[in-house]
Amino acid sequence: MTDVLRDIGKIARALDSIANIEFKDFQLSKGQYLYLIRISENPGIIPDKLAEMIKVDRTTAARAIKKLEEKGFIEKKDDSENKKIRRLFVTAEGAELVPIIRLENDYSNQIALQNLSEQEITAFAETLKIVVANIDEEWLSVKKGNKWPYLERKKE
Numbered sequence: 210m211t212d213v214l215r216d217i218g219k220i221a222r223a224l225d226s227i228a229n230i231e232f233k234d235f236q237l238s239k240g241q242y243l244y245l246i247r248i249s250e251n252p253g254i255i256p257d258k259l260a261e262m263i264k265v266d267r268t269t270a271a272r273a274i275k276k277l278e279e280k281g282f283i284e285k286k287d288d289s290e291n292k293k294i295r296r297l298f299v300t301a302e303g304a305e306l307v308p309i310i311r312l313e314n315d316y317s318n319q320i321a322l323q324n325l326s327e328q329e330i331t332a333f334a335e336t337l338k339i340v341v342a343n344i345d346e347e348w349l350s351v352k353k354g355n356k357w358p359y360l361e362r363k364k365e
Contacts, residue, residue, distance in 0.1 A: 224317050231313055235306055236280055242310050244273045245299065248283055249307045253296040264348060282306065 225240060232242045247262055248254060254262075260270035274297065277283045282303030288294035299307065322330050351357065 220321065224321070227317070228313055232306075232310070235309065237282075237306070239273070241273055241277055241282075242306075242313075244270070244277060245282055245303055245306060246310045246314075248277075248297045249299045249304065252298050253286075255294055255296060259297065261349075266352070277303070 228242055229238060229240065232238070237245065243263060244259065247259060251259075251262075256270055256274055257267060259274070260267050263270065274283065274285075278285065281300055284298055284300050285295040286298060288296055322333075325333065347357070
């Protein structure tokens with residue numbers, strides 16, 4: 210079986226590294242651009258949902274959110290109905306960075322997909338959606354404390 214996940218990981222790490230270098234001048238580091246863009250796309254999102262969307266644990270998300278808040282790029286606001294819920298919003302200063310992050314994302318896509326036809330890109334995108342769906346449910350299960358059964362299969 211071809212180990213496509215290794216290549217997907219390599220691509221993700223390379224693009225994340227490039228983005229972190231590109232956004233350093235804007236005081237965004239260690240993937241903070243990803244949180245900022247997702248909050249801009251989902252105004253009022255709660256931290257737990259953001260962590261789930263990005264596929265990180267709550268502690269990692271909380272650290273990134275805190276740093277973005279300290280830099281003035283995002284703000285937390287109390288929910289109008291439930292005061293325990295704090296919703297996330299991009300500030301005016303953070304909103305200035307959103308178009309730059311989108312430009313970098315568009316350029317990354319352009320470079321990564323440059324030798325593929327439109328048909329190949331569409332097929333690749335559809336295939337990736339299936340892979341993401343396969344992993345989403347498993348990710349949630351493991352995050353809730355369940356284990357994958359691969360060790361049990363090895364014993365048989």
